[in-house]
Amino acid sequence: ELKVEQNPLFLSMQEGKNYTIYCNYSTTSDRLYWYRQDPGKSLESLFVLLSNGAVKQEGRLMASLDTKARLSTLHITAAVHDLSATYFCAGTFRGSEKLVFGKGMKLTVNP
């Protein structure tokens, strides 16, 4: 069974701090995605990672992919309150188009 596991599932941090969240998956991925979801809202695409060693940055968020370790990370730099949301990683595997999601990490950034 394909599995995408995120940790931690809950994170409370202070503004200005840095943190890395992790996404492990159980088999070779085709593509790895990061999404953000605000309460009661839809999913906003943050990053799509296609190949080993891919690194993408947008503002205070940076995502990377290590296909050999089957690991993606989302690094938060100098967190601000507006980053408070739930962050999902998801992957596509074995030529399938369906996204397999992790359970999500609920981030709270305290002023």
Next chain:
Amino acid sequence: NAGVMQNPRHLVRRRGQEARLRCSPMKGHSHVYWYRQLPEEGLKFMVYLQKENIIDESGMPKERFSAEFPKEGPSILRIQQVVRGDSAAYFCASSSRGGAAGSYEQYFGPGTRLTVT
């Protein structure tokens, strides 16, 4: 360019009734995906459709659930004889394969929140 549209946004049904959820993909997209999100959970894949074809329905419950994407009009997810366990948020996504950088990115709609009483 309008994004993915879903309606209704909120739907309340009594047990045993039918629920119909609609999804209009982004302009130019011919691939539609349905996902279900239970409270405090991640999204679970249900079905992947192209116009007039079901490509992958491996996530669909065997009974009561069906989906279609006709040549004209929106994609429909239909749930017959709803039960309380069907209460969830149902998200539709669309994509255009071979899109920008070949990323096959899926764009999500706002979701339909189904409540079964």
